[in-house]
Amino acid sequence: xxxxxxxxxxxxxxxxxxxxxxxxxxxxxxxxxxxxxxxxxxxxxxxxxxxxxxxxxxxxxxxxxxxxxxxxxxxxxxxxxxxxxxxxxxxxxxxxxxxxxxxxxxxxxxxxxxxxxxxxxxxxxxxxxxxxxxxxxxxxxxxxxxxxxxxxxxxxxxxxxxxxxxxxxxxxxxxxxxxxxxxxxxxx
Amino acid sequence: xxxxxxxxxxxxxxxxxxxxxxxxxxxxxxxxxxxxxxxxxxxxxxxxxxxxxxxxxxxxxxxxxxxxxxxxxxxxxxxxxxxxxxxxxxxxxxxxxxxxxxxxxxxxxxxxxxxxxxxxxxxxxxxxxxxxxxxxxxxxxxxxxxxxxxxxxxxxxxxxxxxxxxxxxxxxxxxxxxxxxxxxxxxxxxxxxxxxxxxxxxxxxxxxxxxxxxxxxxxxxxxxxxxxxxxxxxxxxxxxxxxxxxxxxxxxxxxxxxxxxxxx
Numbered sequence: 001x002x003x004x005x006x007x008x009x010x011x012x013x014x015x016x017x018x019x020x021x022x023x024x025x026x027x028x029x030x031x032x033x034x035x036x037x038x039x040x041x042x043x044x045x046x047x048x049x050x051x052x053x054x055x056x057x058x059x060x061x062x063x064x065x066x067x068x069x070x071x072x073x074x075x076x077x078x079x080x081x082x083x084x085x086x087x088x089x090x091x092x093x094x095x096x097x098x099x100x101x102x103x104x105x106x107x108x109x110x111x112x113x114x115x116x117x118x119x120x121x122x123x124x125x126x127x128x129x130x131x132x133x134x135x136x137x138x139x140x141x142x143x144x145x146x147x148x149x150x151x152x153x154x155x156x157x158x159x160x161x162x163x164x165x166x167x168x169x170x171x172x173x174x175x176x177x178x179x180x181x182x183x184x185x186x187x188x
Numbered sequence: 189x190x191x192x193x194x195x196x197x198x199x200x201x202x203x204x205x206x207x208x209x210x211x212x213x214x215x216x217x218x219x220x221x222x223x224x225x226x227x228x229x230x231x232x233x234x235x236x237x238x239x240x241x242x243x244x245x246x247x248x249x250x251x252x253x254x255x256x257x258x259x260x261x262x263x264x265x266x267x268x269x270x271x272x273x274x275x276x277x278x279x280x281x282x283x284x285x286x287x288x289x290x291x292x293x294x295x296x297x298x299x300x301x302x303x304x305x306x307x308x309x310x311x312x313x314x315x316x317x318x319x320x321x322x323x324x325x326x327x328x329x330x331x332x333x334x335x336x337x338x339x340x341x342x343x344x345x346x347x348x349x350x351x352x353x354x355x356x357x358x359x360x361x362x363x364x365x366x367x368x369x370x371x372x373x374x375x376x377x378x379x380x381x382x383x384x385x386x387x388x389x390x391x392x393x394x395x396x397x398x399x400x401x402x403x404x405x406x407x408x409x410x411x412x413x414x415x416x417x418x419x420x421x422x423x424x425x426x427x428x429x430x431x432x433x434x435x436x437x438x439x440x441x442x443x444x445x446x447x448x449x450x451x452x
Contacts, residue, residue, distance in 0.1 A: 028438065154194070
């Protein structure tokens with residue numbers, strides 16, 4: 001294994017982990033998925049082209065492991081265990097409690113989505129991948145990615161609504177319009 | 189009136205809609221409150237989802253060590269090294285906190301009862317003798333069927349006669365379990381049993397473990413050379429049987445709890 005490969009894997013680990021936890025809805029299960037993904041990647045290091053993007057390659061591996069499992073067993077992650085969320089380290093105070101609740105709410109809401117939708121939400125909304133990158137990773141046409149993702153996000157928002165309405169200030173939509181409209185060029 | 193699709197509205201919310209289309213979306217938003225509601229959902233789900241993940245605990249050492257250590261798999265490795273490593277990783281990933289009514293107790297009870305009666309597996313009708321290598325036979329002890337059926341791998345149950353050490357899907361689309369077996373005078377055997385369509389576990393191979401027993405009756409965990417040596421007797425059959433790497437603990441738990449459902 002080249003040093004470049006190993007170094008990139010270590011650097012990518014936090015993002016892969018966030019992706020895996022978003023899919024499984026659980027920290028421990030997410031770590032297990034990361035471990036399995038890394039083992040699979042290590043055993044197939046010869047299939048990776050140096051110079052190509054390691055993150056996309058490993059996302060594909062993680063995604064395939066996850067989808068195989070989810071389809072085979074009709075598996076849906078259990079709602080995030082409050083104890084898992086409670087165990088998260090962080091500062092004291094109200095902000096931390098709110099953050100924990102928010103993470104729990106996000107993970108819980110993710111479980112309502114199909115495995116394919118979860119992958120797209122984790123890639124685009126949590127990791128910040130573009131639609132095009134998500135299309136390449138999932139092997140899905142970009143139009144399909146966008147329509148699936150749009151449906152998933154509507155459903156996700158509906159699931160999150162109780163948590164959001166509990167303690168929030170409603171976004172200033174016109175301001176949001178100005179903000180999104182003023183952003184620099186598209187990255188479709 | 190131009191209809192704005194959900195995908196276009198989402199792209200607008202994400203700031204990636206082509207500039208030439210943005211005025212159209214803005215016009216539509218001004219006259220359609222429903223679109224505004226949708227836009228809000230896209231904005232929230234794009235910008236609001238990543239932040240909570242910043243509160244995750246640090247990456248566990250086991251994951252970093254796995255990548256940082258120099259024992260990473262070489263290219264084009266065979267199945268056997270992967271098996272050994274995955275068993276080792278699965279063992280290391282076993283959670284310490286087991287439920288009070290852990291099914292390990294079943295194996296513990298069965299093991300203690302059999303030890304007390306001098307009732308050894310290979311004395312049972314149809315049970316292959318450990319030296320029989322690949323000769324398959326049917327486990328006739330109900331307790332041992334239960335141990336294979338219900339006990340998680342690598343659970344600390346030192347008095348158990350049979351301890352599963354890994355679970356995998358076979359090339360024949362059956363769930364199989366590798367196990368260790370304790371004979372008299374601490375003699376250890378290793379084997380593989382697979383779950384047939386009727387739900388009965390059938391021994392596919394068994395052999396004498398080639399390294400002496402240590403500690404509590406089980407060899408130290410780890411995909412080291414010693415383990416490779418002790419499993420050498422069952423390697424040929426195992427290599428043919430294994431379709432993929434050994435299940436991780438969480439998956440195995442789900443599999444046991446779900447009644448050993450096969451993937452479709």
